[in-house]
Amino acid sequence: MKNRLRVLRAEQNWSQAELGMRVGVSRQAINAIENGKYDPGLPLGMKIARVFARRVEETFELEEKD
Amino acid sequence: MVDQPKRPDPGLRLLTLAAAASVLWLASYALATKLLHRYPDSAMARGALAALGILGFVLWLVAIARLIRVQDEFERRIHLIALAVAFGATALLVFAADFLQRAGFVDRLLLRTIWMAMIALWWIAAMVVARVCR
Numbered sequence: 461m462k463n464r465l466r467v468l469r470a471e472q473n474w475s476q477a478e479l480g481m482r483v484g485v486s487r488q489a490i491n492a493i494e495n496g497k498y499d500p501g502l503p504l505g506m507k508i509a510r511v512f513a514r515r516v517e518e519t520f521e522l523e524e525k526d
Numbered sequence: 527m528v529d530q531p532k533r534p535d536p537g538l539r540l541l542t543l544a545a546a547a548s549v550l551w552l553a554s555y556a557l558a559t560k561l562l563h564r565y566p567d568s569a570m571a572r573g574a575l576a577a578l579g580i581l582g583f584v585l586w587l588v589a590i591a592r593l594i595r596v597q598d599e600f601e602r603r604i605h606l607i608a609l610a611v612a613f614g615a616t617a618l619l620v621f622a623a624d625f626l627q628r629a630g631f632v633d634r635l636l637l638r639t640i641w642m643a644m645i646a647l648w649w650i651a652a653m654v655v656a657r658v659c660r
Contacts, residue, residue, distance in 0.1 A: 488660050489600035497659045501599055 465494045476522045483507040490493045547589035554582030583611045604659060607651035615651075616644040 469479055476494070477487040483504060492498035493508075500508065509519040558579035564570035594605050620640060626632045 485598035485600060488656075489598050490599055492659050498603065504650055506601055 461499045461526055462496070463493060464521075465490070465508065465521055468514065469494075470521065474514070475482055479511070480507075482511045538594055540589075542617070544586075544589040544593045547586045551582040551586035554578050558582075598660075604652055604655045605648075607655045608648050611651035612644050612648035614646045616621060619643055 465479070469476070472495075474482075475487075476490040480490045482488045483490075484507070485504065490500065493500055505516055505520055509516045514517060543653060554658040562572060565575070597605075620635070623624050623632060623635045627635060
């Protein structure tokens with residue numbers, strides 16, 4: 461699954477730790493999501509989209525292989 | 527600006543609790559192991575010492591489970607994978623030891639080797655998985 465976390469985070473000028481704090485996960489979790497090493501569950505995905513005031517589909521995108 | 531009183535971090539509190547539970551478990555294990563052979567004629571004393579050792583382990587398990595529960599979903603996933611790896615590796619170890627024992631290559635496998643290996647493999651796997659995922 462692709463995501464636009466890095467771009468959206470840069471737009472807000474937030475660090476990974478700050479985004480993690482806003483959605484209640486560790487900086488390592490945000491890093492793993494950004495690098496495509498971990499796909500978040502639905503509640504976390506929705507929380508992330510909500511803090512960026514975006515829809516989930518604007519934040520995460522399914523790839524062919526998914 | 528008024529200083530707000532600092533509330534204790536629940537994660538740090540549970541980490542301290544887990545560390546205390548680990549010390550308690552090791553102490554109860556060491557004590558029970560040391561004293562177990564001193565009372566060969568008293569089933570009650572041996573039973574109580576065995577219960578002490580088991581209780582220490584149960585407390586440790588509860589503390590570790592609570593520590594994992596407060597972590598975020600990513601950390602919990604790491605532990606889930608690590609536990610699966612540890613389970614598979616321990617099963618392989620016991621299976622291999624059984625065959626090697628029957629083939630006459632190794633002596634009897636001590637039961638404590640199994641849980642020691644499982645815990646060690648769990649933590650090693652957790653560190654490896656965390657490194658791979660980050």
